[in-house]
Amino acid sequence: MATKEYxxxxxxxxxxxxxxxxxxxxxxxxAGSVSNPPGYSETSVGKRAGSSKVVPRKAPTTEETDTLKIKKSWEIALAPAKALPMNAIMMYMSGNSLQIFSIMMVFMLFKNPLTGLMQTNEVFRRYETEGNKETMLAVKGCYVLMQLLALGLGVWKVNGMGLLPTTRSDWLAWEGERQPLEKAVFAFR
Structure with missing residues (x-):
């Protein structure tokens, strides 16, 4: 660059x-007293920058692509399990009383796994190929199991809040009058 004169x-x-x-x-x-960082070599930089010949990357084979798709699908299948501890702590901290916060938490705890279960095939559709159909069945089964575990956490929370009819007093409307087996008669003297 030429210097500009005024x-x-x-x-x-x-x-x-x-x-x-x-x-x-x-x-x-x-002139610089700072050494190059570890792993840095000027020859590799010069080869990349100064070389006009670029070696193209070879295309992955179908087996390699299927392997990568299976790994990604396993990550997606296990993602609900990674959220379970956080959801469990949040459910524990929200308490068992009927408040708007705990009701919203329970609603989300049921909504997310149910939508996940309904969209199982759509979630894994882009990872499924002809070569990995059998493996994808196992991945989908694991995904469904993780969603069912999340639903189980929701059922546990609803039971803790007292909203599940699990005691005898919850069914008193259908309880009949007990017929005594013996009758006691008082004797007057």
Missing amino acids: SKDEPAPPRWVFDLHNPPKPASKN
Whole structure:
């Protein structure tokens, strides 16, 4: 870049304008006292930057692609299990009383696994190929199991809140009058 010269008639520009038009000269390689970081080599940088011949990356085989798709699908299948501890702590902390916060938490605890169960095939559709159909059945089964575990956590919370009819007193409307086996008659003397 050529340096720009200013005439005597013009006012002198600020220093930053001068620095912008006149960049500093690059320092020589030996002038710096800072060594290169570990793993850095100037030859590999020069090969990449200066080389005009670029070696194209070979396309992955179908087996490699299927393996990557299976790994990704396993990550998706196990994702609900990774959220279970957080949901359990949140359910424990929200308490067992009927409040808007705990009701919303329980609603979300049921809604997310149910929508996950209904969309199982759509979740794994882009990872399924002809070569990995059998493995994808196991992945889908694991995904369904993880969603059922999340539903089980919701049932546990609803039971803790007292909303499940699990005691005898919850069914008193259908309880009949007990017929005594013996009758006691008081004797008057």
